[in-house]
Amino acid sequence: MTISELFFGRIGFNQRLQALRPRLYRLAFAWCKDPYLADDLAQEAMIRATHRQGQLRAPELLDRWVIRILANLWFDHLRAEHPTESLDEVMDQLPAAAGEEPEGAHRRQETIERVRAAVARLPPVQRVVITLVDLEELSYREVAEVLDLPMGTVMSRLSRGRQKLKEWLIDEASEGRRAASCRLRRVQ
Amino acid sequence: MMNQRPFESTPRLSAEELNAFVDDELCAEDRERVRAGIQADAALTQQVCALDQLQDWLREAYRAPPVPPRRGIRQRGLGVLAWVPVTAAACGLLCVGALLGWLVAKQTALPNTVPESVLAARVLPPVVDARHVLVRWGSDAPQKAQESLDMVKTLLAQSAHEPGFRLEVLANAEGVRLLSAEDSPYAAEIEALAKQYPNVRFLACGNSMKTLEKTGKSLRLLPHVQITPSAVEQVASRVREGWAYLSI
Numbered sequence: 001m002t003i004s005e006l007f008f009g010r011i012g013f014n015q016r017l018q019a020l021r022p023r024l025y026r027l028a029f030a031w032c033k034d035p036y037l038a039d040d041l042a043q044e045a046m047i048r049a050t051h052r053q054g055q056l057r058a059p060e061l062l063d064r065w066v067i068r069i070l071a072n073l074w075f076d077h078l079r080a081e082h083p084t085e086s087l088d089e090v091m092d093q094l095p096a097a098a099g100e101e102p103e104g105a106h107r108r109q110e111t112i113e114r115v116r117a118a119v120a121r122l123p124p125v126q127r128v129v130i131t132l133v134d135l136e137e138l139s140y141r142e143v144a145e146v147l148d149l150p151m152g153t154v155m156s157r158l159s160r161g162r163q164k165l166k167e168w169l170i171d172e173a174s175e176g177r178r179a180a181s182c183r184l185r186r187v188q
Numbered sequence: 189m190m191n192q193r194p195f196e197s198t199p200r201l202s203a204e205e206l207n208a209f210v211d212d213e214l215c216a217e218d219r220e221r222v223r224a225g226i227q228a229d230a231a232l233t234q235q236v237c238a239l240d241q242l243q244d245w246l247r248e249a250y251r252a253p254p255v256p257p258r259r260g261i262r263q264r265g266l267g268v269l270a271w272v273p274v275t276a277a278a279c280g281l282l283c284v285g286a287l288l289g290w291l292v293a294k295q296t297a298l299p300n301t302v303p304e305s306v307l308a309a310r311v312l313p314p315v316v317d318a319r320h321v322l323v324r325w326g327s328d329a330p331q332k333a334q335e336s337l338d339m340v341k342t343l344l345a346q347s348a349h350e351p352g353f354r355l356e357v358l359a360n361a362e363g364v365r366l367l368s369a370e371d372s373p374y375a376a377e378i379e380a381l382a383k384q385y386p387n388v389r390f391l392a393c394g395n396s397m398k399t400l401e402k403t404g405k406s407l408r409l410l411p412h413v414q415i416t417p418s419a420v421e422q423v424a425s426r427v428r429e430g431w432a433y434l435s436i
Contacts, residue, residue: 029250035254036257038253115249116249119246133211135246156204159203163203170238
């Protein structure tokens with residue numbers, strides 16, 4: 001590699017890495033629901049990517065590669081906080097969302113908060129898989145490569161995670177609305 | 189009791205297949221099979237609609253996450269590595285300062301102390317523009333000169349065609365000899381580059397030329413070489429403008 005290739009490679013790498021920062025932060029925030037921690041995770045992922053630049057096999061894989069670093073950092077963080085539990089079982093101790101259907105919520109922000117709270121209740125691996133598919137729009141194969149999981153595992157985690165979101169955000173809300181409707185009929 | 193069905197498997201379609209259908213992950217044949225199954229079963233249609241709805245909510249929920257906090261003092265950290273960017277920036281500033289200081293010291297003909305504009309240049313530009321490059325030749329040592337000239341040729345070959353690309357080669361101190369029409373071993377190559385690439389400029393430092401003249405040696409420059417009054421000023425100005433900077 002010539003001096004110029006090395007020099008311009010570094011400049012290009014740093015600029016592309018900086019451009020990824022909002023995406024990394026958004027993903028990290030979706031996983032941890034804590035702006036401070038999300039900022040730390042995104043920053044740490046960028047630092048590690050800078051240190052390991054030589055390990056990047058192809059420039060076009062930069063985003064997948066950094067997301068992989070970010071996901072590993074997030075899992076490491078969870079393992080440090082829950083050393084005896086499996087990442088498929090760790091559940092954040094967040095209160096269940098109130099039983100109002102997002103569609104019917106009057107304030108958009110309330111809907112957003114309910115969805116974020118529901119995502120944060122998911123086991124970490126399901127949370128990461130869902131956000132990579134829905135937010136980053138990665139293919140199943142790409143998610144499998146980023147997380148170093150078999151494709152079947154990615155599909156099952158995605159399916160289970162969405163099933164839980166459906167229960168919390170749609171089914172329970174419908175049940176709550178139906179119960180409220182019954183109470184109203186009794187009052188009449 | 190909830191009377192809505194979860195994303196449960198049917199004899200024909202699994203929950204994973206329904207998700208893959210929504211995510212457009214199926215091959216054409218499987219997609220048609222799943223589509224037919226969905227059309228034949230109202231409950232499956234409802235499940236697919238629910239998956240679509242969840243996707244929409246999720247994207248909306250993270251479309252505009254809270255602005256990352258700006259902290260004077262880190263309240264939660266992930267280790268000392270988090271200080272690396274700050275340290276790197278500080279080192280960068282020190283390097284630029286040291287380089288400019290060295291340049292000033294080399295130019296003994298400069299009558300004044302470091303100009304204000306040079307001091308101003310010690311602040312790194314926010315973004316280095318890789319399309320604008322300044323290469324300084326401060327030495328005529330054969331090996332360094334050859335390496336640097338090779339680097340310039342590679343740079344031009346790879347990047348000269350890119351829109352907005354500009355390259356300046358600035359020679360000062362002993363480096364000005366590389367631009368001599370009479371005894372530069374690279375005269376032909378430099379002239380060829382100047383003719384071939386309109387976006388490259390070869391500059392010689394005026395102060396260094398005067399210093400040479402004071403020692404009784406005169407220097408006739410190659411035809412395409414221009415004279416800039418001060419290499420220090422030129423470097424400072426370009427760095428301030430965000431040019432990438434390399435030197436030998």
